[in-house]
Amino acid sequence: MTEKNRYCVIMCGGCGSRLWPKSRTQMPKQFIDFLGTGQSLLQLTVARLKGIIPQENIIMLTRSEYVDLVKEQVPEITDSQILCEPAHRRTGPGNAWAAYHIKALNPDAKIMVAPCDNIILRVDEFRESVEKAFEFIEHHDTLLTFGVKPTHPETRYGYIQQGREIDSDFAMVKTFTEKPDLELAKVFVDSGEFYWNTGIFFWSATSIIKALNDNAAKVSPKFREGEGIYGTDKEEEFIKEIYSASQSISIDYAVLEKADNVTVLRVDGIGWTDLGTWGSLYDVSPKNHDGNVLQGTKTMMMNSHNNIVSTQGDKLVVVSELDDYIIADSENALLIVPRSEEQKIRTYVREVKATYGDEYK
Amino acid sequence: MTEKNRYCVIMCGGCGSRLWPKSRTQMPKQFIDFLGTGQSLLQLTVARLKGIIPQENIIMLTRSEYVDLVKEQVPEITDSQILCEPAHRRTGPGNAWAAYHIKALNPDAKIMVAPCDNIILRVDEFRESVEKAFEFIEHHDTLLTFGVKPTHPETRYGYIQQGREIDSDFAMVKTFTEKPDLELAKVFVDSGEFYWNTGIFFWSATSIIKALNDNAAKVSPKFREGEGIYGTDKEEEFIKEIYSASQSISIDYAVLEKADNVTVLRVDGIGWTDLGTWGSLYDVSPKNHDGNVLQGTKTMMMNSHNNIVSTQGDKLVVVSELDDYIIADSENALLIVPRSEEQKIRTYVREVKATYGDEYK
Numbered sequence: 158m159t160e161k162n163r164y165c166v167i168m169c170g171g172c173g174s175r176l177w178p179k180s181r182t183q184m185p186k187q188f189i190d191f192l193g194t195g196q197s198l199l200q201l202t203v204a205r206l207k208g209i210i211p212q213e214n215i216i217m218l219t220r221s222e223y224v225d226l227v228k229e230q231v232p233e234i235t236d237s238q239i240l241c242e243p244a245h246r247r248t249g250p251g252n253a254w255a256a257y258h259i260k261a262l263n264p265d266a267k268i269m270v271a272p273c274d275n276i277i278l279r280v281d282e283f284r285e286s287v288e289k290a291f292e293f294i295e296h297h298d299t300l301l302t303f304g305v306k307p308t309h310p311e312t313r314y315g316y317i318q319q320g321r322e323i324d325s326d327f328a329m330v331k332t333f334t335e336k337p338d339l340e341l342a343k344v345f346v347d348s349g350e351f352y353w354n355t356g357i358f359f360w361s362a363t364s365i366i367k368a369l370n371d372n373a374a375k376v377s378p379k380f381r382e383g384e385g386i387y388g389t390d391k392e393e394e395f396i397k398e399i400y401s402a403s404q405s406i407s408i409d410y411a412v413l414e415k416a417d418n419v420t421v422l423r424v425d426g427i428g429w430t431d432l433g434t435w436g437s438l439y440d441v442s443p444k445n446h447d448g449n450v451l452q453g454t455k456t457m458m459m460n461s462h463n464n465i466v467s468t469q470g471d472k473l474v475v476v477s478e479l480d481d482y483i484i485a486d487s488e489n490a491l492l493i494v495p496r497s498e499e500q501k502i503r504t505y506v507r508e509v510k511a512t513y514g515d516e517y518k
Numbered sequence: 519m520t521e522k523n524r525y526c527v528i529m530c531g532g533c534g535s536r537l538w539p540k541s542r543t544q545m546p547k548q549f550i551d552f553l554g555t556g557q558s559l560l561q562l563t564v565a566r567l568k569g570i571i572p573q574e575n576i577i578m579l580t581r582s583e584y585v586d587l588v589k590e591q592v593p594e595i596t597d598s599q600i601l602c603e604p605a606h607r608r609t610g611p612g613n614a615w616a617a618y619h620i621k622a623l624n625p626d627a628k629i630m631v632a633p634c635d636n637i638i639l640r641v642d643e644f645r646e647s648v649e650k651a652f653e654f655i656e657h658h659d660t661l662l663t664f665g666v667k668p669t670h671p672e673t674r675y676g677y678i679q680q681g682r683e684i685d686s687d688f689a690m691v692k693t694f695t696e697k698p699d700l701e702l703a704k705v706f707v708d709s710g711e712f713y714w715n716t717g718i719f720f721w722s723a724t725s726i727i728k729a730l731n732d733n734a735a736k737v738s739p740k741f742r743e744g745e746g747i748y749g750t751d752k753e754e755e756f757i758k759e760i761y762s763a764s765q766s767i768s769i770d771y772a773v774l775e776k777a778d779n780v781t782v783l784r785v786d787g788i789g790w791t792d793l794g795t796w797g798s799l800y801d802v803s804p805k806n807h808d809g810n811v812l813q814g815t816k817t818m819m820m821n822s823h824n825n826i827v828s829t830q831g832d833k834l835v836v837v838s839e840l841d842d843y844i845i846a847d848s849e850n851a852l853l854i855v856p857r858s859e860e861q862k863i864r865t866y867v868r869e870v871k872a873t874y875g876d877e878y879k
Contacts, residue, residue, distance in 0.1 A: 178836075455874050457866060468852070473878045475539075475866050477855040484854065491829070491847055493854065494838040505818060505836050513816050517834045 163291055165210045165269040166255040168356075169199055169227060170219040170242055173274065174506045174518075175434045175499060178490035179467055182518035187273040188226045191438060193453060198432060202273040203231050205280055209287050210269065216240055216259065218251050241393075243400045249411035250403040253369050253380045254396060260362035261388035267294055268365065270358040270408075276441055278428025286424045289326060290359040293422065300368055300413060301359040302330065304352025304421040305429045310342035313437060313500075315354040315409070317421050318345075330419040333409060352423055355431070358408070359422075365412070372415040375404035434499040435483040439465040465496070490517055524652055526571045526630040527616040529717075530560055530588060531580040531603055534635065535867045535879075536795045536860060539851035540828055543879035548634040549587045552799060554814060559793060563634040564592050566641055570648050571630065577601055577620065579612050602754075604761045610772035611764040614730050614741045615757060621723035622749035628655055629726065631719040631769075637802055639789025647785045650687060651720040654783065661729055661774060662720040663691065665713025665782040666790045671703035674798060674861075676715040676770070678782050679706075691780040694770060713784055716792070719769070720783075726773070734772040736765035795860040796844040800826040826857070851878055 173186030180186035187199045196204065206215060217227050217239045224239055240258060242251060252270060259266045269287065277283045286303065294301055304317045313336060320331035333354065337345060345351035360368075369377040379399040386395045404411075413419050430441050442450040448463040449456075456466055459477040466474055468486040476484065483499065485492040490509075494502060509517045534547030541547035548560045557565065567576065578588050578600045585600055601619060603612060613631060620627045630648065638644045647664065655662050665678045674697060681692035694715065698706060706712035721729075730738040740760040747756045765772075774780050791802050803811040809824040810817075817827055820838040827835055829847040837845065844860065846853040851870075855863060870878045 178834075455878075457870060457873065459866070471850060473539075473851040473870065473874055475851070475853045475855065475870065477859055477862070477866070479854060484852075486847070486852055489832055490834040490836070491845075491852070492836045493840060493845065494836065498838055501838070505820070505838070509818060509834065509836065512818065513834055517816075 161211060161214070162263060162265045162267050163210045163269070164214040164216060164259050164263070164266050165206055165271055166216045166218050166252070166259075167199070167202055167271050167273050168218050168248065168251065169273045170223065170245070170251070171274070173433075174503045176432075176438070177485075177502055177506045178487040178492055178517075179485055181487070182515070183222075184226070185223070186432065188223070188230060191432060192276065192441070197230055198276075199227070199273045200230055202271055202275065205277060205283060206271075209284055213238070216255055218242065218255055220245065243397045246400065246403050246405040248408040249373060249376050249406040250380075250400065252365065252408045253373070253376050253403075254400075256362050256365045256369070257380050257383060257387045258392070260366065264362070266362040267291055268360055268362060270356075272356045272431070274432045275355065275357070276428075276430040276432050278441075279426060283427040283429075286422060286427060290422050293327060293420070294359045294361055294364070297420070298364050298367075299360070299418045299420045300364060300416055302413070302419065302421045303355040303357035303359075304423050305355055305427065306423060306425040307346050307351065307353050310339060310346045311353065312336055312339050312342050313434060314431060316342075316345050316351045317354050318351050319421055319423065323420065326422055328421050328423060330413075330421050333414050352421060353429070354409075355429060358413075364418075368412045368416045368418070373406075373411040376406065376411055379403055435465055435467075435485065435502070436496050436499045438467075439483075439496065463496070522572060522575070523624060523626045523628050524571045524630070525575040525577060525620050525624070525627050526567055526632055527577045527579050527613070527620075528560070528563055528632050528634050529579050529609065529612065530634045531584065531606065531612070532635070533879075534794075535864045537793075537799070538846075538863055538867045539848040539853055539878075540846055542848070543876070544583075545587070546584070547793065549584070549591060552793060553637070553802070558591055559637075560588070560634045561591055563632055563636065566638060566644060567632075570645055574599070577616055579603065579616055581606065604758045607761065607764050607766040609769040610734060610737050610767040611741070611761065613726065613769045614734070614737050614764075615761075617723050617726045617730070618741050618744060618748045619753070621727065625723065627723040628652055629721055629723060631717075633717045633792070635793045636716065636718070637789075637791040637793050639802075640787060644788040644790075647783060647788060651783050654688060654781070655720045655722055655725070658781070659725050660721070660779045660781045661725060661777055662688075663774070663780065663782045664716040664718035664720075665784050666716055666788065667784060667786040668707045668712065668714050671700060671707045672714065673697055673700050673703050674795060675792060677703075677706050677712045678715045679711050680713065680782055680784065684781065687783055689782050689784060691774075691782050694775050713782060714790070715770075716790060719774075725779075729773045729777045729779070733776040734765075734767075737767065737772055740764055796826055796828075796846065796863070797857050797860045799828075800844075800857065824857070
């Protein structure tokens with residue numbers, strides 16, 4: 158396969174509400190330098206693709222309110238590389254649009270789908286796996302997922318169960334499972350059959366469009382009607398017309414859990430984390446002798462352990478007698494919640510918005 | 519006694535560090551509207567004296583860094599009514615200076631000493647007691663303390679044990695006790711002999727000067743040397759010379775615990791609280807159904823009880839699964855400490871200063 162057929166769709170339209178109040182609707186997690194590397198998660202994602210995917214083949218799938226942030230953070234991206242969702246409809250419709258759009262540009266396109274809230278510590282190993290994945294889909298009509306060999310029974314991730322082995326790297330996918338409880342996660346890990354679902358996918362434009370047609374009756378037809386329009390100056394208007402009417406559904410539910418040609422590339426040792434929550438940020442961050450993660454802050458922690466403290470600027474934080482909490486302070490909002498409740502933060506933010514209005518989202 | 523002999527020394531030079539980070543070295547508690555009444559503690563203190571003590575007989579004992587705040591908040595006070603301590607030496611030297619200064623203005627002066635971090639809910643009853651106190655010291659050579667009948671075994675206050683009764687209001691003082699533990703506080707309250715030490719004192723200028731001479735050898739002589747200078751334009755220079763060399767000691771230790779002519783006016787039902795700590799602010803503030811005190815903030819408290827939350831401006835606070843904490847947020851500092859540890863806050867602030875510098879005091 159020639160490199161010019163390789164595309165990457167970077168999913169950068171999310172709002173990252175579980176990392177509130179650092180991640181805000183106006184400035185969600187993908188645009189933030191969460192690790193103190195000097196680069197936002199989006200910039201790290203783009204940097205990882207360098208040399209693997211032609212720069213002009215990177216497509217940003219985002220929302221209109223983030224277009225300026227995308228351009229500012231990735232100035233080499235041109236306007237034509239930005240697909241702007243007129244409404245939030247989860248990843249199903251987004252991937253459908255991206256596939257039709259890219260197919261119009263290049264019918265032989267092979268597409269990588271990349272979330273931009275991943276942390277990948279071992280980039281060389283990651284890039285090798287990407288090469289393998291593109292190789293594989295060149296020769297197979299398949300929807301390929303990146304599955305990471307679990308290092309511990311994480312309850313924060315979805316799991317992929319492998320079926321029949323194709324070779325030492327690839328296997329058929331038997332089932333997808335949503336976030337399990339700890340008991341089940343342990344069973345998964347012990348079985349050796351389960352992999353973390355990274356949300357990184359590889360497919361040819363034709364394969365995913367076929368799979369959408371076969372499996373996603375409430376998503377696909379609308380987009381199919383646009384053939385001939387994609388890549389023309391009528392595309393934007395067409396998308397605006399159909400998008401909101403499309404079902405809001407993830408690509409996992411809409412296609413991957415139904416299709417029978419789904420495969421997994423079993424990846425090990427790329428240091429992958431999905432930075433979806435404060436807990437995941439805690440996990441990947443350096444800890445002091447009390448197990449506290451202190452993000453760029455002036456702190457005094459007295460008899461306090463295993464907390465993550467995140468503040469802005471020169472803010473000083475004095476904490477006493479507190480274990481296992483998230484303490485996250487932004488200019489107009491302060492969050493103090495047990496780490497075990499991180500999944501509820503999304504709900505809290507929704508309530509915050511309902512009670513106090515948009516300025517606190 | 520004619521009213522013109524009545525003076526009040528308002529002690530407003532403290533730094534209120536146990537109410538950090540709301541109370542700051544640059545803006546200590548006495549200058550803050552802690553109760554949301556529209557008036558600072560200092561302004562409330564001055565207002566309580568109206569009609570009892572001539573305005574021109576109110577003396578502010580403070581520090582140079584607070585002179586502008588005093589003038590701004592109590593504009594009717596003239597420069598000559600402000601005594602500016604050149605160094606912090608606790609209340610012993612302060613009261614010695616005030617007594618000599620006032621005696622020079624009026625040898626018949628009767629002085630009330632008023633801290634300005636008291637909250638007094640029933641002002642009419644308080645003013646009646648002040649009248650009684652001035653009456654009493656007119657006819658007795660005594661150092662009179664305001665003792666409040668305890669409503670519960672508070673461990674935050676010092677206690678006065680009464681001795682021989684003089685009449686239904688007044689009694690001799692037998693002992694002063696520093697903050698007791700809960701066990702001892704219960705014994706005190708049950709005995710019926712103990713009263714909260716309010717730090718409000720009444721004495722004639724001559725009585726306190728005599729008591730200083732008799733009991734406070736490390737304080738008194740320096741000040742005595744200045745007789746003839748007080749009330750003249752050399753007073754400021756003289757005070758600058760001697761003040762730092764004076765022992766740093768409270769008037770309680772220096773005089774009251776030693777003198778044998780100390781009496782107590784037993785006061786009941788004036789709704790007195792010493793607003794020294796976050797706990798005392800919690801106690802006097804209205805609570806919601808979960809026992810939380812939420813000071814002027816936008817809050818979402820989930821399964822959280824008996825906390826005090828104090829923030830500035832429009833800051834939103836989201837708290838989950840937390841009981842009995844102080845959460846106090848200021849522009850550059852955030853405190854999260856159990857209410858039971860409020861007495862340690864002073865130490866924390868000292869460490870904060872040592873570690874991060876004066877801007878966080």
